[in-house]
Amino acid sequence: xxxxxxxxxxxxxxLKPGNLVNLGIGIPTLVANYVSPDLKVxxxxxxxxxxxxxxxEQGLEHPLLTDAGGRPISALPGASTFDSAMSFGLxxxxxxxxxxxxxxxxxxxGHLANWMIPGKMVPGMGGAMDxxxxxxxxxxxxxxAAKGKSKIVKQCNLPLTSDRPVSLVVTDLAVIGFPDGRATxxxxxxxxxVGEVMAVTDAELLIGDHVLEMKI
Amino acid sequence: MKAVSxxxxxxxxxxxxxxxxxxFMGVGTPERLLDEVVRQRKQNLTIISNDAAxxxxxxxxxxxxxxxxxxxxxxxxxxxxxQQQMLTNQVAVDLxxxxxxxxxxxxxxxxxxxxxxxxxxxxxxxxGKRQIEVDGKPYLLETALRAQxxxxxxxxxxxxxxxxxxxxxxxxxxVMAMAADTVIVTAEHIVPVGVIAPDHVMTPAPLVxxxxxxxxx
Numbered sequence: 001x002x003x004x005x006x007x008x009x010x011x012x013x014x015l016k017p018g019n020l021v022n023l024g025i026g027i028p029t030l031v032a033n034y035v036s037p038d039l040k041v042x043x044x045x046x047x048x049x050x051x052x053x054x055x056x057e058q059g060l061e062h063p064l065l066t067d068a069g070g071r072p073i074s075a076l077p078g079a080s081t082f083d084s085a086m087s088f089g090l091x092x093x094x095x096x097x098x099x100x101x102x103x104x105x106x107x108x109x110g111h112l113a114n115w116m117i118p119g120k121m122v123p124g125m126g127g128a129m130d131x132x133x134x135x136x137x138x139x140x141x142x143x144x145a146a147k148g149k150s151k152i153v154k155q156c157n158l159p160l161t162s163d164r165p166v167s168l169v170v171t172d173l174a175v176i177g178f179p180d181g182r183a184t185x186x187x188x189x190x191x192x193x194v195g196e197v198m199a200v201t202d203a204e205l206l207i208g209d210h211v212l213e214m215k216i
Numbered sequence: 217m218k219a220v221s222x223x224x225x226x227x228x229x230x231x232x233x234x235x236x237x238x239x240f241m242g243v244g245t246p247e248r249l250l251d252e253v254v255r256q257r258k259q260n261l262t263i264i265s266n267d268a269a270x271x272x273x274x275x276x277x278x279x280x281x282x283x284x285x286x287x288x289x290x291x292x293x294x295x296x297x298x299q300q301q302m303l304t305n306q307v308a309v310d311l312x313x314x315x316x317x318x319x320x321x322x323x324x325x326x327x328x329x330x331x332x333x334x335x336x337x338x339x340x341x342x343x344g345k346r347q348i349e350v351d352g353k354p355y356l357l358e359t360a361l362r363a364q365x366x367x368x369x370x371x372x373x374x375x376x377x378x379x380x381x382x383x384x385x386x387x388x389x390x391v392m393a394m395a396a397d398t399v400i401v402t403a404e405h406i407v408p409v410g411v412i413a414p415d416h417v418m419t420p421a422p423l424v425x426x427x428x429x430x431x432x433x
Contacts, residue, residue: 045384046314047240047241047243047384047387048240048383048384048386048387049383049384062383063243064243064244064371064382064383064384064385065383065384066240066241066243066384068240068241069241069294070240070241070242070243070269070270070294075383081382081383081384081386082386083318083381083386083387083388083389083390083391083418084240084266084314084317084318084386084387084388084391085318085319085321085322085390085391087318088314088315088318088319089315091315092315092333092334092335116340121293122299122302122303122311123291123292123293123294123299124267124289124290124291124292124293124311125290125291125311125312125313125314125341126267126290126291126293126313126314127290127313127314127315128313129313129315129316129335129336129339129341130313130314130315130316130335133333133334133335133336133337134315134334134335159339159340160338160339161339162335162336162337162338162339163337163338163339164334
């Protein structure tokens with residue numbers, strides 16, 4: 001199983017029946033592949049849709065039915081559409097139960113940076129800042145390290161997405177929570193030891209009372 | 217509401233105008249109006265649009281033709297030309313959070329001076345803005361946004377100017393239709409008055425100034 005699949009499968013287990021969920025681009029998008037339809041989770045696309053379904057078969061795309069990246073998408077029976085003010089009212093207003101977002105850095109207090117690398121990547125924040133400010137739970141789905149550098153850092157040196165801490169970070173090596181506002185190791189991936197996670201984590205990690213093996 | 221040709225409608229837009237353009241990654245964007253803006257070479261435009269779409273699509277066409285001098289948007293990462301024009305200072309870009317973008321326009325159309333939002337507190341977005349506490353929680357004061365023109369794309373329009381939108385092409389169109397001095401609309405289908413049921417009208421006719429009737433789609 002590759003790193004992305006481990007992350008997506010573990011995040012999928014966080015979703016509860018009937019949740020309204022917004023998935024960001026990248027690894028978060030993969031989460032939908034591991035959520036059983038029986039769970040009746042509603043997926044929101046912030047361009048104005050609740051009830052997003054799979055990518056349509058070739059030839060069945062509709063030009064006016066797309067995801068937030070402008071790619072064709074489908075709508076499940078029971079879907080609803082709305083304008084952008086409503087869409088972000090849902091997000092900021094705490095009506096979205098869970099958002100899953102990619103990350104560039106998360107720091108020891110749970111602050112996320114995921115929208116800008118000054119001088120290199122300045123695409124704009126899109127909906128990320130509203131999602132982190134307003135969703136009931138914010139889950140970051142990202143690789144533990146990039147190019148050998150830990151993405152769980154003491155303090156973000158990239159611009160923050162919000163001053164509100166995230167709820168949970170799921171990586172290919174570990175699940176990290178922030179009880180009492182400090183990064184705490186909750187689970188390790190199968191075959192990965194606590195020591196191995198600590199060795200590749202830049203931030204100081206508290207060790208939970210019972211570090212479990214990640215169920216995927 | 218007045219029915220006009222796309223050529224007449226765009227002729228009303230002066231060089232240097234401020235224009236809101238509906239759409240999200242080019243979906244729900246009035247493409248024919250933008251094609252005509254390019255053909256008539258309206259330059260030095262201030263564009264207010266969620267994103268810069270992609271080259272050749274939606275607002276992207278205005279960057280292809282280098283007609284934009286200012287852009288207020290939430291995300292331009294999928295248009296390398298717009299990024300390039302930002303990095304070389306050909307275009308002054310103001311990037312703002314998408315929910316804030318929607319609410320500033322909504323405020324502009326609804327007679328509000330602005331809105332208080334928690335989004336952006338403690339980030340770069342807060343720089344230079346007033347922070348106001350309400351019940352112990354910090355918010356940013358984000359001011360209303362309006363434009364001289366709104367270019368809106370509907371799915372259905374009737375000959376009075378009532379509009380309804382389809383699927384994800386609604387996005388910013390309804391809020392923009394309230395936040396500009398002059399509202400110009402294209403529609404996929406123009407239908408007789410009464411075909412859009414009152415409950416299904418999303419933008420009421422009095423908000424629409426001009427409807428393009430010489431070309432559908």
